[in-house]
Amino acid sequence: MTSAAMKLEQKRGLLLGPKGWTAVAIALGVIxxxxxxxxxxxxxxxxxxxxxxxxxxxxxxxxxMDLIWGYTGILSLGHGLFFALGGYGMGMYLxxxxxxxxxxxxxxxxxxVFLNWKQLPWTWALxxxxxxxxxxxxxxxxxxxxxxxxxxxxxxxxxxxFSIITQAMTFAAMLLFFRNETGFGGNNGFTDFKRILGMxxxxxxxRITLFVITGCTLVGFYLLARWIVNSKFGRVLQAVRDAETRxxxxxxxxxxxxxxxxxxxxxxxxxxxxxYVPQVGIINPSEMSPAASxxxxxxxxxxxxxxxxxxxxxxxxxxxxxxWFTVAFPEFWxxxxxxxxxxxxxxxxxxxxGLFKRVSEKRA
Amino acid sequence: xxxSGLWKSCVKATLHRxxxxxLLTLLMGVFGQQALALTPEQAGRIAAGDSDxxxxxxxxxxxxxxxxxxxxxxxxxxxxVKTAGGKAFIVKDGAAVEAATGQKAAxxxxxxxxxxxxxxxxxxxxxxxxxxxxxxxxxxxAAAIAELKDDVDEGxxxxxxxxxQAETDPALKAKLVLLRAAVLIxxxxxxxxxxxxxxxxxxxxxxxxxxxLDKLGSEADPNVKAAIQGAIxxxxxxxxWGERLGVLFTGASLGSILLLVALGLAITYxxxxxxxxxxxxxxxxxxxxxxxxxxxxxxxxxxAFDAYIVVAIPVAFLTSALVGAALERTVIRWLxxxxxxxxxATWGISLVLMQGVxxxxxxxxxxxxxxxxxxxxxxxxxNLVLPYNRLAILVFAALVLAGMALLIGKTRxxxxxxxxxxxxxxxxCVGVNTxxxxxxxxxxxxxxxxxxxxxxxxVGNVGPDLGQGYIVxxxxxVVLGGVGQLAGxxxxxxxxxxxxxxxxxxxxxxxxxxxVLVFIVVFIQKRPQGLFAVKGRSAEA
Numbered sequence: 001m002t003s004a005a006m007k008l009e010q011k012r013g014l015l016l017g018p019k020g021w022t023a024v025a026i027a028l029g030v031i032x033x034x035x036x037x038x039x040x041x042x043x044x045x046x047x048x049x050x051x052x053x054x055x056x057x058x059x060x061x062x063x064x065m066d067l068i069w070g071y072t073g074i075l076s077l078g079h080g081l082f083f084a085l086g087g088y089g090m091g092m093y094l095x096x097x098x099x100x101x102x103x104x105x106x107x108x109x110x111x112x113v114f115l116n117w118k119q120l121p122w123t124w125a126l127x128x129x130x131x132x133x134x135x136x137x138x139x140x141x142x143x144x145x146x147x148x149x150x151x152x153x154x155x156x157x158x159x160x161x162f163s164i165i166t167q168a169m170t171f172a173a174m175l176l177f178f179r180n181e182t183g184f185g186g187n188n189g190f191t192d193f194k195r196i197l198g199m200x201x202x203x204x205x206x207r208i209t210l211f212v213i214t215g216c217t218l219v220g221f222y223l224l225a226r227w228i229v230n231s232k233f234g235r236v237l238q239a240v241r242d243a244e245t246r247x248x249x250x251x252x253x254x255x256x257x258x259x260x261x262x263x264x265x266x267x268x269x270x271x272x273x274x275x276y277v278p279q280v281g282i283i284n285p286s287e288m289s290p291a292a293s294x295x296x297x298x299x300x301x302x303x304x305x306x307x308x309x310x311x312x313x314x315x316x317x318x319x320x321x322x323x324w325f326t327v328a329f330p331e332f333w334x335x336x337x338x339x340x341x342x343x344x345x346x347x348x349x350x351x352x353x354g355l356f357k358r359v360s361e362k363r364a
Numbered sequence: 365x366x367x368s369g370l371w372k373s374c375v376k377a378t379l380h381r382x383x384x385x386x387l388l389t390l391l392m393g394v395f396g397q398q399a400l401a402l403t404p405e406q407a408g409r410i411a412a413g414d415s416d417x418x419x420x421x422x423x424x425x426x427x428x429x430x431x432x433x434x435x436x437x438x439x440x441x442x443x444x445v446k447t448a449g450g451k452a453f454i455v456k457d458g459a460a461v462e463a464a465t466g467q468k469a470a471x472x473x474x475x476x477x478x479x480x481x482x483x484x485x486x487x488x489x490x491x492x493x494x495x496x497x498x499x500x501x502x503x504x505x506a507a508a509i510a511e512l513k514d515d516v517d518e519g520x521x522x523x524x525x526x527x528x529q530a531e532t533d534p535a536l537k538a539k540l541v542l543l544r545a546a547v548l549i550x551x552x553x554x555x556x557x558x559x560x561x562x563x564x565x566x567x568x569x570x571x572x573x574x575x576x577l578d579k580l581g582s583e584a585d586p587n588v589k590a591a592i593q594g595a596i597x598x599x600x601x602x603x604x605w606g607e608r609l610g611v612l613f614t615g616a617s618l619g620s621i622l623l624l625v626a627l628g629l630a631i632t633y634x635x636x637x638x639x640x641x642x643x644x645x646x647x648x649x650x651x652x653x654x655x656x657x658x659x660x661x662x663x664x665x666x667x668a669f670d671a672y673i674v675v676a677i678p679v680a681f682l683t684s685a686l687v688g689a690a691l692e693r694t695v696i697r698w699l700x701x702x703x704x705x706x707x708x709a710t711w712g713i714s715l716v717l718m719q720g721v722x723x724x725x726x727x728x729x730x731x732x733x734x735x736x737x738x739x740x741x742x743x744x745x746x747n748l749v750l751p752y753n754r755l756a757i758l759v760f761a762a763l764v765l766a767g768m769a770l771l772i773g774k775t776r777x778x779x780x781x782x783x784x785x786x787x788x789x790x791x792x793c794v795g796v797n798t799x800x801x802x803x804x805x806x807x808x809x810x811x812x813x814x815x816x817x818x819x820x821x822x823v824g825n826v827g828p829d830l831g832q833g834y835i836v837x838x839x840x841x842v843v844l845g846g847v848g849q850l851a852g853x854x855x856x857x858x859x860x861x862x863x864x865x866x867x868x869x870x871x872x873x874x875x876x877x878x879x880v881l882v883f884i885v886v887f888i889q890k891r892p893q894g895l896f897a898v899k900g901r902s903a904e905a
Contacts, residue, residue, distance in 0.1 A: 176878060
């Protein structure tokens, strides 16, 4: 730990070393220039754009998970909820953008016509305005995280207790969203989107635009996370992770620190959800299932906790494997995923990044 | 839902058997006795002609209240009646008798089968029931009243009156009066309707309530309306008890299931501190073990099918315990003291187990049948039936709890488990093989999960994701009850079960679940250690 602390000391002031900035520049170049050009030339198919865009959203979730779990030691099993809430926020706007092009040619979304509702419920009051709805994407999950976190951290619920309680919260929300009466499309959720900001969604240009936005968001969040963990605030978080009681004895109140990173992490997930929905074209309550939230944790664990870059690698590795397995050997996917959970916890506590580190240290 | 259907059809079958047997005795009595009041002409009118005419003739004959009609109506229902020239004949085993007189007769060559349409069948069945009201056998009369309760009309009134006068049994008499009132409430005379409403207020059956509510809607006369409203309030009051007890029972039943699920966790999580997300899958394995045992009995010992559950219980326990022991040896023992890693690894295990079961048994739910002594239930109140399988699970949960309390509290193994939990190193110093105890304790917890699965297979679906639905609830029970506390686990399980069902009545299933979860989050604010906290000064566990 001491050598890590020294490295941390060196890095302060400069966010990244020259190598790091080069890597960020290359990543931005690939996302914003190279891949769109390849797509135009036909070497990077529309399907690949959609798949990669989806995984980029997952990578944002994994990054958010790393902040709260890797750096603060709090394992949240509720991040799927924040992701879905962000997605639903975007989905509501997209539903309203369908206008009268739905199956029933009504002003209301199809599922409301189907339920014989005559007007929009109050929850949809802002759904016509893109700006207001995007504010909700951030505010609703943020407020939920704030209230929930305040109650949980105040009574010093931690460790597995916190994990289980967050899982229960997600589970309850899933049940709520499954109901038609809740007003969010029941178990079908939202789908059949037509356009965003008046522009059609199902064009190659729109797909690549959303992809570029998602990629830039990921890079931006990565830099933000890097800045946070290198700041004094971030070091308090790591101290909370390693010895919370000692942090309290030295005069810090961990509540505010934990709450701040918890809310930030939730909001990051929500934004990922909002970017996910227009690319995938559907959002339904299954995103809130306990399994979905635990999978976010495994992305972070596979890549390597408390490394920031690791969870992004993990998200790509696991989801890449998923899209390959579910096509090639669908019945073996769960064996693989389950085996991954076990293998990573038993043999690779530092994840893929740790593996590379170990190999390079041995060579040196 | 499907249980109540089963129950109903079961009751119907017994009733049917009863009535047929009794009818035969009745027939003997009738044939030996007096001249029959049913005229050949009447019998002919009932048997043939236009439906309306036939119903009219039938009701007229029923109104005369003659027992002699019984064999004829029964024969009509059994489609053993033929008509020729305005006369009806009962044809049984090739021999024909004239329906009205009961005398042997030669069947005319042009005799035609009597065809009953659905309406006619309904009328005949109702007539049959009314006729049974005057049967000499008390059980037949009671059954007839029960059958008529939901389906009578004014045409049957004279016979009901007659039966009420002749009735000697006070309980049946009261029921007949109610029945009469149920008919009268549809009468065209307002005074009669008021009288009927008053009589009905003494009833305590859900059918009476729905009848009254129905009539309240269509009633125009304000006086009658008030009388009906009063009757509804009174019936409501009597029904409320059954409903309250019903909620209490379903709550206790859910509590007992939660208790079974949580007892295993109380060992693995409560005593050993291992978060086992695969607990639900161990239950699923127990349920599938029950399914396999059931199938073996079906194929090789169909005669002893009712006893399969006796074999299934130990098999379910052992299967899950073995899987648990294997898990502990290969995965969990490397993760002691790292709860978050344990959580993820056991989640992985649960995925593998689920997929494994899917590969072996298919993704569809499999059917586990109740033993015959477990189907049906006790009718406590008119609107309260306690199903036997739920009762059996209540008893089973209590037995498992007692067994576990004895095992942990009184045996050497229990002593070791407690010792290792309290101070692992000290236990090792005095010669306890801690690794072995860990394995045994974990497989005990897993085995109890298997028992829970065996119990669940008797009340719900058995499928690969059986365990998923219970995992959140069961962890809530352990968290609420407090770690390491059996008493807390019991109270929390029953409390959560009851609370769930009570709130379900008020707010619906989903909102109830959400309210319970909110309650737990708030509760933990006040008592972070659960209901029964271990007293001590340690700042941190």
